[in-house]
Amino acid sequence: MRSISILWGRRSCLPLFFALIAIVASTTAAGASDWWSDTVFYEVFVRSFYDSNGDGIGDLQGLIQKLDYLNDGDPATTDDLGITGIWLMPICESPSYHGYDVTDYYAIERDYGTMEDFQQLLDAAHERGIRVIVDLVLNHTSSNHPWFKASRGPESETRDWYIWSDGFPGYTGPWGQRVWHFGGAGFYYGLFWNGMPDLNYRNPAVSIQMFDVVRYWLDEVGVDGFRLDAIRHLIEDGEQQENTAATHFWLKGLNAVAKGWNPSGLLLGEVWDSSEAILPYLNQELDLCFEFSLADAILSGVRSSRKSGIEDTLRSIQSLYPAGRYATFLSNHDQERVMTTLRGNELKARLAGSILLTLPGAPFIYYGEEIGMTGTKPDERIRTPMQWNEQEAAGFTTGRPWEALANDRLGRSVLLQTDDPGSLLSRYRDVIAIRNAHAALRTGELVLVDAGHPALLSYLRRSEDEILWVIHNLSAFKARPSRLVPEQMLGGLDAFVATDLLDEAHTMSVSVSLEGDLRDALPSVDPYQTRILKLE
Helix, strand or coil, rough: CCCCCCCCCCCCHHHHHHHHHHHHHHHHHCCCCHHHHCCCCCEHHHHHCCCCCCCCCCCHHHHHCCCCCCCCCCCCCCCCCCCCCEECCCCCCCCCCCCCCCCEEEEECCCCCCHHHHHHHHHHHHHCCCEEEEEEECCCCCCCHHHHHHHHHCCCCCCCHHHHECCCCCCCCCCCCCCCCCCCCCEEECCCCCCCCCCCCCHHHHHHHHHHHHHHHHHHHEEEEEEEEEEEHCCCCCCECCCCCHHHHHHHHHHHHHHHHHHEEEECCCCCCHHHHHHHHHCCCCCEEHHHHHHHHHHHHHHCCCCHHHHHHHHHHHHHHCCCCEEEEECCCCCCHHHHHCCCCHHHHHHHHHHHCCCEEEEECCCCHHHHCHHHHCHHHHCCCCCCCCCCCCCCCCCCCCCCCCCCCCCHHHHHHHHCCCCCHHHHHHHHHHHHHCCHHCCCCCCCCCCCCCCCCEEEECCCCCEEEEECCCCCCEECEEECCCHHCCCEEEEEEEEECCCCCEEEEEEEECCCEEECCCCCCCCCCCCEEEEC
């Protein structure tokens, strides 16, 4: 555990410090590349992915052994998932199984291995063309962190590294939770629970310390960026405990520091809020934020067989965000798993994944989502071990798993699905391969299209070199498109050949009128089917 030995007067230097950061932020050049726009990410909980030594706990060496499943580095093969980015949930030393209460920001969780293991993982991933970002927990530390233990003394030099009050302030958190906790010498603020005391970023010494953590991981270790946990709660303003002006100001400084060490380092924010609340974080602060409203809309639309909510959300996003400046997903480690939300319907799970992977933004897949793993709260039950085969421990470990596997795991494993062209895993592989091969799906323009049927979610993805028409049937019945966009929206085409990239046996010639009617009817779209039509 490292600590920067520069001590500042309590808050006296804050205005000068923030002024200097603002100057640096205003003069820092933009990132060298927006590589994340071309990336499909995979969220990994190391503890649950693969155990290499039989102790029942997933580890870094286990993840290295399974990298070929994610991407073997050979574009000619088709049996890997094809992802090009990994997000690792917390890997720093922590007393908890989840790792979101850190005790040492400079050390690897001993259950997972060593820094040498992590460097080996980075090298192996980079050799395969996989970028690696890690969870960075800035809002709080563990109550077992040496900084906090020392701060319990009223005269401690780290007392003002946390938020202490002699009396009980009395107010609660944004969800009505208790946020002030008795610490023996006053009360300290901990938004999430008493084991996670919040850091005090109004003290410049804390900022300097955490900027050094950022430097260490970007420069010394060499990660490709961070997912920033709970970042909207970073700096409170009295009872306003989220999205404060001070938080936005501080993040501009973080951006300047991080891009100074690595101009291409990704800053991805967890801002679990409305799209309107997310937008300010993209103003010289973060590169991307997760789009929670879109995730909800996709799953709700697929479950209800109604496209209107998805379309409305997409229109809102298109009007608010800079093009593609958001991260898309269906679920994550804090939410019910997709297959459970969709009540075990694999056809709907295939459809939801196809929608995710054909929309703009940087898509994230939660580990096991591609094989239909299930799970609902408590949190441990949505973070169960990966299901590699049908054996007793699902091929995750030769020992006893740290957490029991999902109750309905049988039939949902990599082994059973890997050679089945009709499986959920194969669908994810196929659509990821198409996305990786077509710039129109990765960074192209989105144009919503009225296909003339209430169950057909339809849109164009357009780049300079190609036009793709994507059609999803959200219903349990066959549906036939009756309209297409006017020819002027297709770059002047009035007739074209449409090739289905998911099923190249379906090639058709289509003529378009100025009113957008189809002269030659397209074939029907099966229940919950996706068509990705390349128009030439």
